[in-house]
Amino acid sequence: MFGAGGGTSAYREIEETDLIVLWGSNARETHPIFFHHLLKGKQDGARMFAIDPRRTSSVAWADVWMGLEVGSDVALANTIGREIIAAGLCNTAFVERATTGFEEYKAAVEIYTLEHGEKLTGVKAEDIRDLAHSYARADRAQICWTLGITEHHNAVDNVFAIINLSLLTGHVGRWGSGLVPLRGQNNVQGGGDMGAIPNKFVGGQDVEDPVLRAMFEKEYAGTIPDKKGWHLSQMFEAMEHGELKTVFVLGENPMQSEADAKRTRRLLEGLEHLVVQDIFLTKTAEVAHVVLPAAASWCESEGTVTSSERRVQRVRKALEPPGQAKDDIDILTALAKRLGRDWGAPTAADVWEEVRRLSPWHGGMSYGRLEQLNGLQWPCPTDDHPGSPTLHTRLWDEPVSGSRAPFQVVHHSPPVDLLSEEFPLRLTTGRRLESFNTGVMTGGYTSPLRHGERIELSPEDAERLHITAGEVVRIVSRRGSVEAQVKIDPGLRPGLTFMTLHFPDEVETNILTIDAVDPKSGTAEFKAAAVRVEKIVPVQAREPVGAGAAGGKP
Amino acid sequence: MEAVPLNFVRAVDLKIDGKDVRVPEGTTLLQACKSVGIDTPTLCYLENLTPVNVCRVCVVEVENSRVLVPACSRVAEPGMVVQTDSERVRHSRKLVFELLGSSVDLSTAEPTFLADLERYAAEPDRFDTGDAHGHGAKATVKQPVKIDNDLYVRDYSKCVLCYKCVEACGTDAQNTFAIAVAGRGFNASIATEFDTPLPDSACVYCGNCIGVCPTGALMFKSEHDMREAGTWDESKQTVTDTICPYCGVGCTLQLHVQDNSIVRVTSPHDHDVTEGHLCIKGRFGWQFVQNR
Numbered sequence: 041m042f043g044a045g046g047g048t049s050a051y052r053e054i055e056e057t058d059l060i061v062l063w064g065s066n067a068r069e070t071h072p073i074f075f076h077h078l079l080k081g082k083q084d085g086a087r088m089f090a091i092d093p094r095r096t097s098s099v100a101w102a103d104v105w106m107g108l109e110v111g112s113d114v115a116l117a118n119t120i121g122r123e124i125i126a127a128g129l130c131n132t133a134f135v136e137r138a139t140t141g142f143e144e145y146k147a148a149v150e151i152y153t154l155e156h157g158e159k160l161t162g163v164k165a166e167d168i169r170d171l172a173h174s175y176a177r178a179d180r181a182q183i184c185w186t187l188g189i190t191e192h193h194n195a196v197d198n199v200f201a202i203i204n205l206s207l208l209t210g211h212v213g214r215w216g217s218g219l220v221p222l223r224g225q226n227n228v229q230g231g232g233d234m235g236a237i238p239n240k241f242v243g244g245q246d247v248e249d250p251v252l253r254a255m256f257e258k259e260y261a262g263t264i265p266d267k268k269g270w271h272l273s274q275m276f277e278a279m280e281h282g283e284l285k286t287v288f289v290l291g292e293n294p295m296q297s298e299a300d301a302k303r304t305r306r307l308l309e310g311l312e313h314l315v316v317q318d319i320f321l322t323k324t325a326e327v328a329h330v331v332l333p334a335a336a337s338w339c340e341s342e343g344t345v346t347s348s349e350r351r352v353q354r355v356r357k358a359l360e361p362p363g364q365a366k367d368d369i370d371i372l373t374a375l376a377k378r379l380g381r382d383w384g385a386p387t388a389a390d391v392w393e394e395v396r397r398l399s400p401w402h403g404g405m406s407y408g409r410l411e412q413l414n415g416l417q418w419p420c421p422t423d424d425h426p427g428s429p430t431l432h433t434r435l436w437d438e439p440v441s442g443s444r445a446p447f448q449v450v451h452h453s454p455p456v457d458l459l460s461e462e463f464p465l466r467l468t469t470g471r472r473l474e475s476f477n478t479g480v481m482t483g484g485y486t487s488p489l490r491h492g493e494r495i496e497l498s499p500e501d502a503e504r505l506h507i508t509a510g511e512v513v514r515i516v517s518r519r520g521s522v523e524a525q526v527k528i529d530p531g532l533r534p535g536l537t538f539m540t541l542h543f544p545d546e547v548e549t550n551i552l553t554i555d556a557v558d559p560k561s562g563t564a565e566f567k568a569a570a571v572r573v574e575k576i577v578p579v580q581a582r583e584p585v586g587a588g589a590a591g592g593k594p
Numbered sequence: 595m596e597a598v599p600l601n602f603v604r605a606v607d608l609k610i611d612g613k614d615v616r617v618p619e620g621t622t623l624l625q626a627c628k629s630v631g632i633d634t635p636t637l638c639y640l641e642n643l644t645p646v647n648v649c650r651v652c653v654v655e656v657e658n659s660r661v662l663v664p665a666c667s668r669v670a671e672p673g674m675v676v677q678t679d680s681e682r683v684r685h686s687r688k689l690v691f692e693l694l695g696s697s698v699d700l701s702t703a704e705p706t707f708l709a710d711l712e713r714y715a716a717e718p719d720r721f722d723t724g725d726a727h728g729h730g731a732k733a734t735v736k737q738p739v740k741i742d743n744d745l746y747v748r749d750y751s752k753c754v755l756c757y758k759c760v761e762a763c764g765t766d767a768q769n770t771f772a773i774a775v776a777g778r779g780f781n782a783s784i785a786t787e788f789d790t791p792l793p794d795s796a797c798v799y800c801g802n803c804i805g806v807c808p809t810g811a812l813m814f815k816s817e818h819d820m821r822e823a824g825t826w827d828e829s830k831q832t833v834t835d836t837i838c839p840y841c842g843v844g845c846t847l848q849l850h851v852q853d854n855s856i857v858r859v860t861s862p863h864d865h866d867v868t869e870g871h872l873c874i875k876g877r878f879g880w881q882f883v884q885n886r
Contacts, residue, residue, distance in 0.1 A: 072800065348844065
């Protein structure tokens with residue numbers, strides 16, 4: 041956000057906020073311990089709006105549920121923004137002092153009247169008005185989101201639309217007022233911060249900046265390409281065009297996690313050389329030419345991870361890895377040696393010192409301090425810096441230090457996979473409490489909460505299609521079809537269906553999803569596919585087992 | 595710098611065991627005692643839970659108070675004169691430990707609990723003289739271990755009704771409300787709604803009840819099985835802090851490892867991300883690293 045890729049607030053802040061907007065997030069199930077903090081805020085009197093197409097277990101805690109149409113988030117945000125401006129509730133002092141581009145934004149959202157917004161989003165105008173006024177009037181307010189915002193073809197637009205609201209009202213950069221993207225995996229934040237994204241070096245430093253590049257070239261005694269690299273979706277495109285022939289996959293299972301699974305399989309199998317480094321022989325590893333068995337990073341090796349509140353924390357070795365599995369660092373240094381670079385035999389602590397040297401965000405985070413303080417939140421540039429629970433407090437400096445925060449004009453763009461007579465139902469995907477992503481990890485333990493993959497249908501749709509709970513149906517999208525058992529969820533509105541990606545070996549949900557990709561982030565639109573649900577066998581009155589048998593008890 | 599609001603609080607002066615003590619307004623007597631190095635036994639109290647005042651183990655004597663007061667919840671007042679080691683206090687604590695211990699299996703209780711029994715020279719067995727049929731008091735509350743899922747077991751023969759699990763399942767942490775106190779008097783027990791097995795209850799298997807249980811009445815199935823098999827050996831266990839491998843919240847896990855296998859997972863109560871609480875994945879979802 042505003043040049044720093046991280047959420048603005050510490051978890052504790054939500055305990056002391058006045059208004060919580062949970063947008064496209066089922067945190068009760070996907071981030072349960074963050075939700076504990078949220079509930080403390082609620083217990084302390086915060087009002088909560090939940091924006092989600094489904095009435096989830098998170099929504100059950102909200103004062104107001106706004107069940108919007110899948111993919112109408114920008115329209116909703118712009119409508120809220122327009123209402124705030126029209127009602128004279130905009131924080132003019134903050135906007136004038138700390139932001140740029142307000143006039144363009146104001147002109148752009150003019151068309152999103154409450155009535156128009158209601159039409160685009162399916163949310164009642166009075167609820168939109170309520171949220172706009174409550175958000176603008178609150179002393180402190182937080183907007184939290186997850187993949188419901190980012191797994192769309194216009195993911196970055198969605199995020200911009202939300203940021204615009206925080207700028208309109210000054211709900212950013214203050215304790216209890218902020219923007220909270222909840223990360224889906226334990227080190228998504230850290231991976232990006234360490235430079236494992238195509239456009240940044242460690243510490244969010246731009247690879248296309250010649251001064252920074254010169255610093256890294258000196259450090260690494262080599263030449264670094266002056267253009268940013270490909271993100272995941274661009275890599276698949278490059279495979280399609282034959283530009284990318286060798287792929288090195290570390291700790292990912294794209295064969296099962298990518299949208300449009302048929303295409304993914306074709307492209308990965310078509311590679312000249314595929315190397316997979318993982319703790320398991322995943323479906324991706326099964327088709328690899330070389331598999332490098334790795335130690336589990338969270339319990340079989342040393343290092344750090346970074347959480348959704350930008351807190352760098354230590355992971356430690358508690359178990360000896362099995363068989364030939366090796367620490368990631370050992371594998372990578374051995375590989376480098378074969379490629380002609382002798383990096384010696386660094387420990388995790390040595391690598392961390394390199395991070396501290398090169399990244400201004402992490403300079404003050406010694407292993408000793410991380411240990412002593414239960415982690416530190418970046419930026420933490422020097423050894424005497426306490427870390428930064430709240431980001432962008434500079435926007436409240438007088439005058440604003442650094443650059444002002446820009447409004448970004450974005451417009452409504454419905455999901456790519458349009459509903460039609462042939463594919464009349466909207467399929468959205470997500471996670472359940474007891475499982476995780478493609479189930480590679482959670483498959484290891486049994487849970488009474490787990491019932492395998494099921495497609496969830498609204499009671500109305502089930503009745504219309506003469507489908508009952510437990511029945512196996514065929515789900516068809518423009519890309520393929522799968523079969524799954526039906527669960528009836530009264531939390532779904534007619535027209536909406538839900539599945540997870542947790543059991544790809546049984547039900548390959550990603551056969552159905554569309555790989556329409558956000559050009560800026562490279563994220564696919566997992567949240568919006570168009571499907572139809574077909575009965576496989578007509579309902580017949582089956583004879584109960586054992587009926588008529590001699591001696592059978594009723 | 596961060597804009598953390600400052601709370602201005604007044605100081606309160608009181609006397610504890612003859613010593614002058616100054617604490618911030620709102621401090622409990624338990625915290626005040628701790629601040630001057632007085633170790634107070636507790637049972638139903640935990641830093642991360644709201645005091646419920648049911649065990650009466652932490653009682654202290656306050657001058658001009660008719661009854662002993664629970665230190666865990668009574669807030670320090672100006673001019674209070676507190677005795678923590680008077681004959682009355684010692685006698686009361688001893689009796690409470692004896693009554694609790696007389697009817698409950700304390701074989702897996704926390705070491706601090708057992709140390710407190712010793713400290714007050716409690717002899718639970720003097721109340722466990724048995725009935726006309728030769729059954730000891732413990733036998734009257736003895737009941738089979740409830741094993742109805744693969745994640746954790748409930749052995750209410752070991753339950754002292756401290757309510758911590760109910761608190762952790764309720765508003766203090768999880769807000770799932772799967773368990774509560776059912777029954778009255780001697781028949782009071784912790785139960786799910788209608789005493790159904792856990793898989794039929796509202797339980798979401800966060801295990802936060804296990805995390806706060808002081809007697810081992812609630813126990814990882816992995817620990818229970820090892821104890822049954824006679825292989826549980828805490829002297830051979832290491833505890834390592836790391837971060838949960840699942841979502842991006844970054845919960846601290848304490849991995850209890852014996853013979854290169856995780857046997858139990860806890861989280862530190864004083865860590866401000868988790869406050870000791872986890873979800874089902876963090877608490878139980880580690881088996882994948884040892885399917886070797």
